[in-house]
Amino acid sequence: MTPDSRPALPRFVKLRFDRARDTWLLLAPERILIPDEIAVEVLKLCDGEATLAAIAATLAARYDAPEPEILSDITDMLADLEAKGFLRDREAA
Amino acid sequence: MTELSARLRPDPARSHGIPIAVLAEITHRCPLQCPYCSNPVELERASAELSTEEWLRVLGEIADLGVLQLHFSGGEPLARRDLETLVARAAALDLYTNLITSAVTLTEARLDALAQAGLDHVQISVQSVEDALATRIGGLRGALERKRAAAAWVRARDLPLTLNAVMHRQNLHELPEMIEMALDLGAARLEVANVQYYGWALRNRAALMPTPDQIDTASKVVDAARARLHGRLVIDYVEPDYYAARPKPCMGGWGRQVFNISPSGKVLPCHAAESIAGLRFDSVRDHPLAWIWDHSEAMNRYRGTAWMPEPCRSCAHKHDDWGGCRCQASALLSDAGATDPACAFSPRHAEVFEAALAFSEGSDRYTYRDFSGGTPEPGG
């Protein structure tokens, strides 16, 4: 993941609000993860169009937080999801 | 991010919560005859199967319960012509759908239809990496080649693939090649499942039981492969029970997270539960699923920890493994309410270990799974 990456959830990974449990879930083959609030905000922006840099800028404006810090945080988080196969980089693909 | 299953454990206030997954065994029909099949020895016939309409209703009830994942299984789920219809309904209900298949009857057209219907994941089982042995285990010539082709079609459609390798004494030596095959076929996940001894496998224990040496080697092979293939292939390893020191938390605890629906609509706490004498199961034909989940006698019988005898009752691990497998206790000790004898704390553990050793020197001859109660392998 680099600032130019355009992260997206693959078709078979689903971000979904589960009313029965009142929580957001990330559904993947044989695994179900519970993203925290920040992760949900980030994942909603991962549409395969927006670059990581643009996502960081959006979040920085939304939360009035320093952009470089946000960029580094979300890079780590998304790289981790990418390693698990739950996220793809459109640019690299 | 936490795993949902991690957050679900243990909730002492309740014996059960919202189920996560359902294994829908939509048919017992299957073109293969694996001697380790986990289906009951008394298979349900096609005429007893739930109709399409019944399944469509039940899928709605499953989603209403809060279930997240639906595994279409069997037998061979492709044996039902309405599989696409069922997958489409499940997908429309926002269920995460998985097809557990032997894949020998899969065609490209059918896979397209399933993908179109919204199928999320495919799991293909393999008997062996070698054609002759695959044929001998599954009882169908050319099965391996068809599975290879099917795996390629799955990957060509960008569907995630899990390979399920059922391992036992007669194929454990192939484990390194099995791992290579999973990579070759583009699987993201390999399930190395040592046979669990229920149903047909219990019948075939003498032909399947591995030796302790084989299990030693297998664990090492898996460890090395996991380190080498990190980020490329996830390997899940199911240890064989009889040689383990601690039992498996069967189904994540009886009636806690997962349940099965049999071809005729019986709701089972696990796929082998029917092997327990005296348990009464309720059918989706007679009751709403939500009622069954909360009130069925079979579901409640071994839920939570209140039913536990010693040594489980005062054991620190009781919320981790829930006392192990009830079907195993029933099969080996004729007491489904006993501590799983796979546990080293069970007073009967040594017996089980000795029995395993004896079985591991048994005859290689199989009894094949079929609707006539089993057919012995010719010759031998």
Ligand code: SF4
């Ligand atoms: S284990 Fe073999 S016989 Fe049993 S359902 Fe699977 S493929 Fe068919």
Ligand code: SF4
């Ligand atoms: S005694 Fe019971 S609870 Fe304790 S480890 Fe063994 S099976 Fe699990």
